[in-house]
Amino acid sequence: MVLDSPREPLRAADLTSPRPEAGEVLIEVAVCGVCRTDLHVVDGELPEPNLPLVPGHQIVGRVVEGGERFAPGDRVGVPWLGWTCGECRYCRSGRENLCDFARFTGYQRDGGYAELATADERFAFPIPEGYPDAQAAPLLCAGLIGHRALRMAGEAERLGLYGFGASAHIVCQVARHEGRRVFAFTRADDEAAQGFARELGAEWAGDALGPAPEELDAAIVFAPVGELVPAALRATAKGGVVVCAGIHMSDIPSFPYELLWGERVLRSVANLTRRDGEEFMALAPSVPVRTEVELHPLAAANEALERLRSGDVRGAAVLDTAPSG
Numbered sequence: 001m002v003l004d005s006p007r008e009p010l011r012a013a014d015l016t017s018p019r020p021e022a023g024e025v026l027i028e029v030a031v032c033g034v035c036r037t038d039l040h041v042v043d044g045e046l047p048e049p050n051l052p053l054v055p056g057h058q059i060v061g062r063v064v065e066g067g068e069r070f071a072p073g074d075r076v077g078v079p080w081l082g083w084t085c086g087e088c089r090y091c092r093s094g095r096e097n098l099c100d101f102a103r104f105t106g107y108q109r110d111g112g113y114a115e116l117a118t119a120d121e122r123f124a125f126p127i128p129e130g131y132p133d134a135q136a137a138p139l140l141c142a143g144l145i146g147h148r149a150l151r152m153a154g155e156a157e158r159l160g161l162y163g164f165g166a167s168a169h170i171v172c173q174v175a176r177h178e179g180r181r182v183f184a185f186t187r188a189d190d191e192a193a194q195g196f197a198r199e200l201g202a203e204w205a206g207d208a209l210g211p212a213p214e215e216l217d218a219a220i221v222f223a224p225v226g227e228l229v230p231a232a233l234r235a236t237a238k239g240g241v242v243v244c245a246g247i248h249m250s251d252i253p254s255f256p257y258e259l260l261w262g263e264r265v266l267r268s269v270a271n272l273t274r275r276d277g278e279e280f281m282a283l284a285p286s287v288p289v290r291t292e293v294e295l296h297p298l299a300a301a302n303e304a305l306e307r308l309r310s311g312d313v314r315g316a317a318v319l320d321t322a323p324s325g
């Protein structure tokens, strides 16, 4: 499924099979998760995608050939971070997520909305056994970014999650496992998301713009809605942190300094490092994180993106490359 131009539907295309270059593996894609970031790419909110582009950066598949690290048949996952330079000041200080020259899967490199994909083998990793392909896919971005965001939230006992989609449904489970209390903030009338959050261990779920039931020690904003930032700051206690976990967000409205005063911290989380991937792939089975997915055939990628856009997905949407019917 190919993006020819932003703000146009993806097009089903017969592409020449990709060839792995030195250090790359060719992967037979089994499934690819659908991420909010894919929507930002398709909607033209992220600049200069490598058009024509195959989106998708939560790839689960099996190695066909290439590279040295994996054997043919090995199951691997490919996340958003597709390549880094290894030489810039960020790469040399353990912050490859901030690399000035990073290349991202399904953005600057072709991704997994396809039957075949290539990846730099250094940025692919093994998928924990026990996760079927489809259930593993959301671990690769929703899980990884959620994990990084939760670490940035520090030791917070009372954790607010703003937006209860793919990432929050995973973070909620990890946070409960760590003994934290979880409060889920959604659109006022989104009873489906609120019920889902309670099923996963949130002790309260309700209107993100209404009053919080009690002070939070930290909040993670997953929904790409700038208006939620002052709302989350208002709900957060002195010394607490508000983490913006998305790659794009509508403008943040101005707010009184009083909301930030008291050593509250407002920060973003950008991308991921390979270390995040290794950490989270070890952590997920020990919780154990159980992902809820809805499967769509690859050819229905546009419909899956539309369901994500309208907030209709419970858990995560995943594209399945197996021919349907």
Ligand SMILES: [Zn+2]
Pocket: 084, 085, 086, 087, 088, 089, 090, 091, 092, 096, 099, 100, 101, 102
């Ligand atoms: Zn770099």
Ligand SMILES: [Zn+2]
Pocket: 035, 036, 037, 038, 057, 080, 141, 142
């Ligand atoms: Zn993503």
